[in-house]
Amino acid sequence: MKFASAVLPLLAFVSSVAAQASHIGVPPPGTQISPGQSLDVSIVKYNGLQGSTEVGLVLSLQYCNPAPCPDPVNQLGFILYTGKWTQDGFKNGQMWDNITVTIPDFDFTTAPARLVETRFHLIGAGPAANLETNTLDLQMVVN
Ligand SMILES: *[C@@H]1O[C@H](CO)[C@@H](O)[C@H](O)[C@H]1NC(C)=O
Numbered sequence: 001m002k003f004a005s006a007v008l009p010l011l012a013f014v015s016s017v018a019a020q021a022s023h024i025g026v027p028p029p030g031t032q033i034s035p036g037q038s039l040d041v042s043i044v045k046y047n048g049l050q051g052s053t054e055v056g057l058v059l060s061l062q063y064c065n066p067a068p069c070p071d072p073v074n075q076l077g078f079i080l081y082t083g084k085w086t087q088d089g090f091k092n093g094q095m096w097d098n099i100t101v102t103i104p105d106f107d108f109t110t111a112p113a114r115l116v117e118t119r120f121h122l123i124g125a126g127p128a129a130n131l132e133t134n135t136l137d138l139q140m141v142v143n
Contacts, residue, residue: 020045020052020123022085024115024136025096032141033113036105040098043085043117047093052130053122054085059101060118063140065111072116072135078104085119113140 026042033039041059062069062077070077080101087095117134 020048020121020130021132022117022119023134024117025094026098027115027136027138029137030139032139033103034141034143035103035108037103038100039103040100041081041115042096042098043119044094044096045085047090047095053127054119055122056082056120057085057097058082058116058118059099060116061103061138062114062116063106063108063111064113065109065140067112069112069114069135072114072118072133076116076118077114078106085121108140108142110142111140113138 022043022045024041025044026040031039043057058076058079059081060076060079062072062075064070080103081099083099085097088098089096115136115138117132117136119132119134121130121132122128123130
């Protein structure tokens with residue numbers, strides 16, 4: 001019984017974190033990008049039962065040449081945006097923040113790339129601090 005009492009609060013914590021998770025809704029995986037272009041990004045959250053307090057949001061770009069892409073927690077790459085998730089729209093239980101970023105005009109060659117979303121938010125009554133990392137594979141194309 002000691003086991004159960006130790007595990008249950010942990011499971012409750014894990015599920016509340018999942019309920020507050022966000023993801024990169026736009027662009028779709030595999031989108032081709034080029035140096036200097038602008039890119040529309042949408043960070044989507046679900047309308048959870050438990051509120052969360054947004055603290056910070058970072059969008060960054062990993063250029064993965066040589067492959068594979070580095071660990072997104074330890075190496076964010078080119079910082080495209082820093083700010084805070086703020087709601088731009090709401091539909092069917094989904095909320096989004098749409099942000100337009102600019103791909104750096106750097107001397108890239110055609111190679112895999114990756115968009116990294118790093119979001120810091122507070123959850124629950126504690127509250128608990130949660131740092132979330134989501135990634136989306138892109139393709140850098142240079143003609
Ligand atoms: C914002 O992103 C959502 C998808 O997450 C999309 O449905 C909506 O059209 C976008 N709005 C604008 C103004 O780009």
